[in-house]
Amino acid sequence: MKKFITRLLLVLSIALPVASIASEEVSLEKANIDLRNQQSLQRGAKYFVNYCMGCHSLSMSRYNRVATDLGLTPEQVQKNLIFTRTDGELSKVGELMKNGMTPKYGNEAFGNAPPDLSLEGRLRGADWIYSFLKAFYKDPTRPLGVNNTVFANVGMPHVLWELQGMQELQHAEAAEGEHAAANAHAEPKLVLATPGKISLAEYDRVVLDITNFLVYVSEPGKLHRQAVGIWVVLFLLVFIVVAYFLKKEYWKDVH
Structure with missing residues (x-):
């Protein structure tokens, strides 16, 4: 156990300075x-x-x-x-x-x-x-x-x-x-x-x-992807509404 703790402290002593350098922002x-x-x-x-x-x-x-x-x-x-x-x-x-x-x-x-x-x-x-x-x-x-x-x-x-x-x-x-x-x-x-x-x-x-x-x-293709993405989101929103009413229609007779 003592040997494990020693190794852990050694790893942390090496890793912390590296992490602090990496975190510096310009x-x-x-x-x-x-x-x-x-x-x-x-x-x-x-x-x-x-x-x-x-x-x-x-x-x-x-x-x-x-x-x-x-x-x-x-x-x-x-x-x-x-x-x-x-x-x-x-x-x-x-x-x-x-x-x-x-x-x-x-x-x-x-x-x-x-x-x-x-x-x-x-x-x-x-x-x-x-x-x-x-x-x-x-x-x-x-x-x-x-x-x-x-x-x-x-x-x-x-x-x-x-x-x-x-x-x-x-x-x-x-x-x-x-x-x-x-x-x-x-x-x-x-x-x-x-x-x-x-x-x-x-x-x-x-x-x-x-x-x-x-x-x-x-x-x-970024601009094209973004343009297509807007239409995909709109389609999904409309589909959710349709799916909701379709679900209600299928399950209306189930008690």
């Missing part, structure tokens, strides 16, 4: 995405292909399905969204949205192969993706020179830095003025040190479009 910004906004989804697809798809694939999506849902013709997709090659030829519209990066090369370049983002929208959620893409900051101690307040010690570069610019993490003790002491316990905040090619408002829209696209890709 403050996320609200992403007001709209899956019905085809223009936003089109822009998000453009930004994803231009900035993200060099490393991240969408291996569960096909170009032609994206074209149909986003209101694009196969010709537009072939011309504007497809840059990958299969056996030396440009990928076809009916192929999966994969890139040419091998896991081996990804491990050598980044330490870990970049993950497939097909289900990232369902795994992380819109708020997480939106906040993550806005949370990069300069960190000379990291191999790629950047870090992220949402995903600490992230192993990817800030691929959108030309658009956003470069942020720095400003700690409370670095603040100047008479209120510096009062803010000594405030959390560090991100400050734009080097402006990018576009304004912060425009960058917010870029990030929101990418987030919207990734959420759509993670479940392309």
